[in-house]
Amino acid sequence: MTTSENSTITANSVFLPVGYVDIEATLDGGQAFRWWPANDGYRGVVGRRVVTVSEADGGLLVTPVDAKALDGLSHSMLQYLGHDQDLEGFRTRFADDPCLGPALRGYSGLRVLRQDPWECLFSFITSSTSNIPRIKLNVGSVAEKLGYSVGPEARDVMFPEPEVIAEAGEQFLRDLGFGFRAKYLVPAAEAIASGRLNLCDLRETSYKDARAELIALHGVGEKVADCVLAFSLDKPESFIVDRHILRALHKWYDLPEKANLSYAADWARDFFGDHAALANQYMFHRERLARRASEWGGTHVERALPEDEG
DNA sequence: GTCCAGGGTGAAA
């Protein structure tokens, strides 16, 4: 067993001392779409590795399916989990915020992921007028059909390269149930395959310029662009507004009556600054819990502790 | 069985 400041490695897994992380809300809460429940945790693909992630005391336990894949695993996982983000600064700054304060005390384990930009872009173009179960179905099926296998199960695949998607073509995606989104996905794949657009370069580009480059793609509007910027391109100042978030902003903050989605996003970026993406996730999660509670005929109550399993 | 909403976007009015 070896120990470092960042992780503890045992025979077949790595412990990441990253504090409490709510893996269901973080990995399966609408940021990423290819994590599946497995042995008291979630199984998915990060880089070239199939891993199982489970919550452990004071952090996360990460177990690669291939036991030889331990080298560099903790670094890769810390990157993926956005561990370099300013979570502490965010917690301190918004501890007394009327919306975020209770959210932070109730479920502190949310993180903003740092995903592969191409898979992220593909997923959020797919998300247009869709819902999470269907996005998972679509993204999962194209991955299984075209992705490079890196493990024993059908889902253990790397997301197909843009070249492969471009080659497969629009009809292929339509046949998989992508609907009208297929006509956006193939040109996007071609733009990246041809080198006309380099997604990873956008990590070094300013928020504003990177956003403009994404929106230039057909099928990518402000909402999808902000998802990709927040969840894969290192833009913590990104803020995603859908109608639920818009309602939350009106409810908790003094937003002008006439504010539309676009105005609200500008306002939120200005208000939350470099913590906008984190604020966004906590707000979204709070709204989602509240909605779920009301659908079940009750009211959402803030909890002091995460999910105590009965 | 029908009806409808779902983390939108682009084009036309």
Next chain:
DNA sequence: TTTCACCCTGGA
């Protein structure tokens, strides 16, 4: 600035 078509899947 507002309205509408676009595909289709799961839940009510």
